[in-house]
Structure formats: structure tokens, C-alpha cells
Amino acid sequence: MNRILLDRLSVITKEEKEILRDPTKLNLSKYGLGKSMVVNCHRLLQSGNTIQIRPHTRFIDFPAHKHNYIEMVYMCSGKTVHKIDFEDIVLNEGELLILNRSALHEVKKADKDDIAVNFIILTEFFDRAAQMLGKDDNLVVDFLLSSLFQENKSVNYLHFEVGEILPIQNLLENLIWTIVEDEPNKSRIQQTTLGLLLLSLANHTDKLKTNSKNSYGFKNVVLRYIEENYKTATLNELSNVLGMKFSAVSKRISRQFNCTFKDLVMSKRLSQAEYLLKNSDLTIKEIILAVGYENVSYFYRSFKERYMVSPAVFRGNLKKEMSNKDNVVSK
Secondary structure, three states: OOHHHHHHHHOOOHHHHHHHHOOOOOOHHHHOOOOOOEEOHHHHOOOOOOEEEEEOOOOOOEEEEEEOOEEEEEEEEOEEEEEEOOEEEEEEOOOEEEEOOOOOEEEOOOOOOOEEEEEEEOHHHHHHHHHHHOOOOOHHHHHHHHHHHOOOOOOOEEEEOOOOOHHHHHHHHHHHHHHHOOOOOHHHHHHHHHHHHHHHHHOOHHHEEEOOHHHHHHHHHHHHHHHHHOOOOOHHHHHHHHOOOHHHHHHHHHHHHOOOHHHHHHHHHHHHHHHHHHHOOOOHHHHHHHOOOOOHHHHHHHHHHHHOOOHHHHHHHHHHHHHHHHHHHHO
8 A cells, every 4th residue: 555645544533542542442333333332324424425435443352333325345454353243354455345234243343453444335335336337347347336235235335355466455545545535526536436436346247255165156156247247147157067967057147136048148138238339339230249149129128128119219219318408509
């Protein structure tokens, strides 16, 4: 991490000075911790903000608690030990931990050189970042977000061991900079940076650990395979990738996704077609081939079922919207 930024995050805070004077004291009221032991985002976020950071409080154990927001913990240097629903997790330098709101979270005492940053993020900030990427444009990103937003214990945390992945380190450092520095357009920059971070994390789910290993691992492999091979994806090839029988993969997909393999592939192809209609000059015929459809009439039927209009009308409506916006700006 940049030395100037690390020095800035390493400063012993007023709260930490009080703890060093009396190691038995931690003022829980500043976090809004009542009997429910839920950290209140409104105590930590400035009014109107949907994202904020604060250095993790060192020199004392932080008791078991939950959050009414999504928390990301980035380990700038050293390490910290987290207990999530009674499971110990060591967060090493450069690693990232993302917590579901339902997670019961406890942090063991950190020393002076164990510098971690806590991101306090409201769900709407994630939504905006995902929208900037394009709705459902990346199946793995969509899956990561849905795992974090659900109010149950199926996936309580995502632990990314990405300390050696330089692009991810750069994105996290950039995100921290934009939050601590008051710059023009910082909200847009933050959302874009988080979106790029999500895309990068989706490319490195081999570095991911979570509490729901079996079902999560299977779902992740399926979605990664479709994301990378949607033009030519087949259930037979996926079965070989998984080392499972064709029938077993088909049944497990139906059970865990509540749809068929064919539905998943079609959803990705249509999302990609939507993206190309919005962002390219390819003809509709070229787009149909680009996303892997051989049966043109089937593509048209599937597209209309999903978007309620034909591809040509869909693109025409987009052009009208852009033209109207340009006219408003010019006036």
C-alpha cells in the first residue's frame, strides 16, 4: 500500500488512546450497540453518504455483533483474526472480507502494525455500482451480490485471499483514496471503482472462501463456466468440468438454481445481446451470431418474451431516449 496512505490510516485515534489508557474499556454507544448488538450505520456514516471507511479499532477485542449494512474489511498491513458465527478466519495483508448483514462478527485484538480498513456500505451503493456494469451483465457478480443481500445464513461472508492480485490491490487503494479525499465527482468515481472491483473479484473466485462451501462452490463453477463459455456452453461439457454425471449435474442445477441449465445459458446470452444492442453498432443479425444463437427465430421469440419488444424496437427506443436527453441538455 502507498506509504502516505498507510501512515494516514495508522494514526492512533482518540478512541484508541482511551483504550491504551484503560484496556478494559470500549465505548460501544458510539456504534449504536444496544441489547441487539447491531452496529448502526447511521452512527458511522455522514448524513447522505452511502459509503464510508474507518480504520479498525486496535488494542482491544471487539465483541460479537451484527451490522445493518454491508461491511468490507480490507487488511492494509499485518493481520487480524475474525470470528464469524463461531468460525475463526485469519485476514492477512492484502485480503478482503465481505460480511452479510446476518453474520455474527467478532474481532480479536489487533496490534499497532495491524492496519485494517472497515468499509461501511449501504446496499443501495452496491446496487448503483452493479447498475453501472449493466444489470445481469455478469452472472458471477450478480451471484456475489445476491449472496450478500439475502437475509439468511446460507452465505455469511466472502473471504478473498487476493493479497497477490495487483489489480485488486490497486482498486481497493483507489477506493480508499476517493473516500478519504474530497474530490469532484467522487460519488461516481467510487461507484465505478466498486463496480470494477466486483468484476475483478468475480475473475478470482478461485481465491474465495466462504461458510457455504459445498453449494456455493458448485454454483460458482456453474456460473463461471457459463460466463466464460455462454456462446458454446453445453451441459455435457460442464459435467466434464465438474467431474460429475450428466444427470446429476442437471438435477443439482434444477435444485439449487430453480431453473434449468438451458435457462441459465439463455439468460446470459440475452443479457449479452442487450449489452451489444446498447453499446455497439453491430447489426441484429451479427449480435445473434455473437451471443451464440443459431436459430434466429428462437432468439427473436426469447428476446421478446424477456423484454416485451423486438430487438429492433428495443434499440430504437434506446436511440429515442438518448436523443431526448441530448435535446434537453442542448436547451
